[in-house]
Amino acid sequence: MSLMNFNSIYKIIPFSKINKYDIFQISFKMDKKYVKDYFHTDVIIAMPKFTVEKVERMVLKYQHVGFPVVENEKLIGFVSILDILFRHPKATIDKFMRTDVIVATPDMEIFRAAKIMWRRGIYSLPVIGEGNKFIGILSNRDILRIEIEHSSYDKVLKIKEIFENLHDCEILIVEGNVRVRNLIPTQNSINTDELYVRIYEIQKNLNEPIVVLRTNSKDFIIDGHHRAVAAAKLNVREIAAYVLTAKKPVRFGYEETANKLNLKCLDDIEIIDEKKKFELNKVEL
Secondary structure (H helix, E strand, O other): OOOOOHHHHHHHHHHHOOOHHHHHHHHOOOOOOEHHHOOEOOOOOEOOOOEHHHHHHHHHHHOOOEEEEEEOOEEEEEEEHHHHOOOOOOOEHHHOOEOOOOOEOOOOEHHHHHHHHHHHOOOEEEEEOHHHEEEEEEEHHHHHHHHHHHHHHHHHHHHHHHHHHHHOOOEEEEEEEEEHHHEEOOOOEEEHHHHHHHHHHHHOOOOOOEEEEEEOOEEEEEEOHHHHHHHHHOOOOEEEEEEEEEOOOOOOOHHHHHHHOOOOOHHHOEEEOHHHHHHHHHOOO
16 A cells, blocks of 8 residues: 555544444334434545545545445445555556445445344445435444434433422423524533533534523523533534523522523633643634
8 A cells, every 4th residue: 555554443443332232222212213323424525536546645645444435426346445455556446346336225224224233233324316316425433423312312301300390490402503602601611621621522413411490581501611612613503402491580590690600602601621622722622
């Protein structure tokens, strides 16, 4: 190979690798969820006349272990790192790409897709529409996102139960997006290390929704301060959230907490670790 060696391959593969047993375990929580709700369409593709050296550069640039091969909007194959090992740099991938590609369709249940990935030991499934048209990819990262959403909602239900017991009222949960700049914090500091993690998660679309209490037409953050600040740092206008509201007027105390801590917006939160705070303000995200 002209650009890659076994060490670079070893470094790239773990980026996309989630234990296949974990995928299978997660799939038990996917009742009546469908591929069309989770696959992504912003996919880097290869074309049949791409050379080995071009695909090598793509692997290094995008940190992917393989690419669907598409021609005239139709899926015709798949090429991976292993397929291009020891090939001549100028060889075109149509000579050796795999054509027996396992695929998913938009209406396939996620449980079935995850089971295919687990049994076959693969980390993504091309998604095709009518006429074999390539429309996207379902990856192990998408499967992981389903688990994140599931875990997050369990947390929200526990918060709802606590509020209802404390205030003797019914709490409604609405899932949607909230404006980042309108969020009011209820804690006055966050940790820089976790902030970097949340920034990465948002960039990779792996972040779970924050939890917001809406009272007196104001949105108070109950859970997710790091995620909210990360979104602000990335200039994200809206963020996914579970919004809790009471069916009757209730004094929850969060507005008093925010006032006591002099918190009016996300800029009022202190980022702990001054050295990294300085670096974060300088870095171009």
